[in-house]
Amino acid sequence: MREFTLKYRKDNGGTAALTHWGMDSEYGVLRDVLIGPVDNFSWRTGNASARRAERLGMQFDHQVAKAQHTEMLDAYRHAGVNTHLIPADNSLPYQIYGRDSSVMTPWGPIVTQMYSPWRRGEWVPIVKKYVELEIPIYDVITAGSLEGGDFMLLEPGVILCGYSGERTSSQGFKQMQGWVEKEGWEVKGYQFDPFFLHIDVMVAMLAEKLAAVCVDAVELSLVQWFKSRNIEIIEIPFPQVLELGVNVVALGNDRVMLPRANTGLADKCRAHGLEVIDPDISMITPGGGGVHCMCQPLRRDSALRS
Secondary structure (H helix, E strand, O other), X not given: OOOOOOOOOOOOOOOXXXXXXXXXXXXXXXXXXXXXXXXXXXXXXXXXXXXXXXXXXOOOOHHHHHHHHHHHHHHHHHOOOEEEEOOOXXXXXXXXXXXXXEEEEOOEEEEOEOOOHHHHHHHHHHHHHHHHHOOOOOEEOOOXXXXXXXXXEEEOOEEEEEEOOOOOOHHHHHHHHHHHHHOOOEEEEEEOOOOOOOHHHOEEEEEOXXXXXXXXXXXXXXXXXXXHOOOEEEEOOHHHOOOOOOOOEEOOOOEEEOOOOOHHHHHHHHHOOOEEEOOOOOOOHHHOOOOXXXXXXXXXXXXXXX
């Protein structure tokens, strides 16, 4: 356990990895996860998914969303994962999407900068939570916006980070890239259209060397990059992007969590020998985020030791 600090990062690299907290992949066995609170959640029309829900005449029901949030927490606990909740703030309706306000690395979390005005205060409760858990912060993004839905520790030594110029700006991306490359890791940047909220609606790691990708939504160069790393791709059809069909969480040991409505990917995962855990979050996803958006892993087993 290391003492809390707002900047654990060494300016010239060589930052020591944390011994208890941290992760080096998206698929190591998940031990602890940080979840956004449902208390003040409501749909906002600041993204394509929420606007689509409004256009289709869907109605938000907070009690249903709360019950589904509880079901998801129970699913994590049943899978042996310790759950930690971000402190709720009644001025922050999108705190439920706990992926975005910070990202975990082997050296501790990076506190990010949110793009949307109604989310910019989310850094305060996330810092309070890291103080409570005594997890030192690697550093804080200050050069531009960077949101956790665009950041993936693809596998040990490699980070994939998308940037649209909005949710994650080129300035925020480059600041993070400079830090991480000094630690000896590769950072692959991928620029995409702001229509796709974050890269995690198009790409997800399911297990070691296995990814789900909407190949019709990404550039061929990104598909080729995955293949150059010998990562097998499960293709997801484009219509599922708006339904957050790629927004899943790898739990490790060949287990994945995905929304119950995502039957297409669930069947493909089972065909690849993966166990599927599928809570119903149908009242939450129209807000613009799925199970991946609602969580920030705090501790995974190292994939280098798996």
